[in-house]
Amino acid sequence: MTDDKLKPLREQIDAIDAQLLDLLNRRARVAQAVGHVKAETNAPVFRPEREAHVLQKVADNNGGPLHSGDVQTIFREIMSACRALERRVNVAYLGPAGTFSEQAVYQQFGHAVEGVPCASIDEVFRATEAGTADFGVVPVENSSEGAINRTLDLLLQTTLSISGELSIPVHHSLMTGSGNMEGVIRICAHSQALAQCHTWLNQNYPRIERQAVASNGEAARLASEDPTTAAIAGEIAGQRYNLGVVKAHVQDDPHNRTRFAVIGRLQPTPSGRDQTSLVLAVPNKAGAVHNLLAPLAKHGVSMTRFESRPARIGTWEYYFYVDVEGHAQDDKVINALAELKQNAAFFKVLGSYPFSLY
Numbered sequence: 001m002t003d004d005k006l007k008p009l010r011e012q013i014d015a016i017d018a019q020l021l022d023l024l025n026r027r028a029r030v031a032q033a034v035g036h037v038k039a040e041t042n043a044p045v046f047r048p049e050r051e052a053h054v055l056q057k058v059a060d061n062n063g064g065p066l067h068s069g070d071v072q073t074i075f076r077e078i079m080s081a082c083r084a085l086e087r088r089v090n091v092a093y094l095g096p097a098g099t100f101s102e103q104a105v106y107q108q109f110g111h112a113v114e115g116v117p118c119a120s121i122d123e124v125f126r127a128t129e130a131g132t133a134d135f136g137v138v139p140v141e142n143s144s145e146g147a148i149n150r151t152l153d154l155l156l157q158t159t160l161s162i163s164g165e166l167s168i169p170v171h172h173s174l175m176t177g178s179g180n181m182e183g184v185i186r187i188c189a190h191s192q193a194l195a196q197c198h199t200w201l202n203q204n205y206p207r208i209e210r211q212a213v214a215s216n217g218e219a220a221r222l223a224s225e226d227p228t229t230a231a232i233a234g235e236i237a238g239q240r241y242n243l244g245v246v247k248a249h250v251q252d253d254p255h256n257r258t259r260f261a262v263i264g265r266l267q268p269t270p271s272g273r274d275q276t277s278l279v280l281a282v283p284n285k286a287g288a289v290h291n292l293l294a295p296l297a298k299h300g301v302s303m304t305r306f307e308s309r310p311a312r313i314g315t316w317e318y319y320f321y322v323d324v325e326g327h328a329q330d331d332k333v334i335n336a337l338a339e340l341k342q343n344a345a346f347f348k349v350l351g352s353y354p355f356s357l358y
């Protein structure tokens with residue numbers, strides 16, 4: 001009876017799917033033509049400002065009932081597949097497979113990319129600087145634990161630019177090979193993850209040793225090989241290593257998120273909705289920080305982030321990591337940055353890139 005009613009509806013879906021498939025392949029052929037034009041001039045395949053524009057347009061034009069965020073996810077993957085016909089980009093990230101960094105890669109580039117897992121954040125920078133990877137994805141900041149200092153230090157030195165940013169929700173699970181805690185004598189995770197679950201662990205497993213390892217993916221791998229080890233990691237890492245969930249959502253903050261930067265040689269052109277990241281240092285004298293930032297207000301440039309990091313040269317001097325609204329090619333940003341530079345003892349533009357959808 002139900003099947004009788006479903007049959008004509010499914011026939012409609014089949015007919016629409018055939019049209020969609022045809023349209024998708026028409027789009028793909030145009031992307032191939034774009035790829036040929038780019039190949040002639042050696043132009044970059046990945047154009048984040050164009051992808052941001054396409055995603056904004058589909059959200060603006062969306063008449064529903066599909067949710068705009070879901071439509072954007074679909075179009076992110078369509079562009080990823082089209083881009084891969086031009087050339088499959090390689091993206092380095094803090095591995096092994098199954099980490100939140102890998103998830104961030106797919107959220108930014110879609111799934112038609114070649115992920116290059118690296119053993120450390122330093123290696124992500126090295127692989128991208130050496131050209132082994134076209135881009136790298138590195139964690140910058142966690143909403144519970146603050147800045148990822150190693151990333152900030154490496155951004156200071158690198159010749160690469162920031163060409164994008166995104167943030168993803170970070171939900172941790174306690175997992176073991178058996179799915180229970182019998183015989184477990186240690187809980188492994190990345191130090192950031194242990195810190196993000198600190199209160200929950202103190203309340204529930206105060207007597208079990210905690211061991212910091214290189215990544216949550218590595219913790220999951222260790223737990224899969226050793227019945228006395230539990231891992232704290234994302235469930236994707238757990239699935240990859242066949243772990244059972246002892247308890248989901250063990251992070252202290254239910255809204256825990258991590259922000260990532262995309263690094264590469266590409267410097268995106270203005271998309272209309274951009275952000276610029278800078279690092280500054282000021283001479284060590286009274287009022288210097290206030291004077292440093294005054295040009296932003298004067299030229300009507302909004303600051304969206306301000307983070308300080310000790311310069312580690314033995315004195316109380318700091319580097320300031322500042323994000324501002326707008327692109328370094330926008331007139332008011334050009335004027336504000338020119339004045340900032342005059343007052344700064346150190347000045348570096350890390351990059352201008354489209355505002356994240358996430």
Ligand SMILES: O=C(O)C(=O)C[C@]1(C(=O)O)C=C[C@@H](O)C=C1
Pocket residue numbers: 031034035045046047048050051054078079080082083086
């Ligand atoms: O417009 C381009 O430059 C394209 O290559 C096409 C396309 C797309 O599929 O829409 C694919 C890759 C780029 O990153 C941007 C957009």
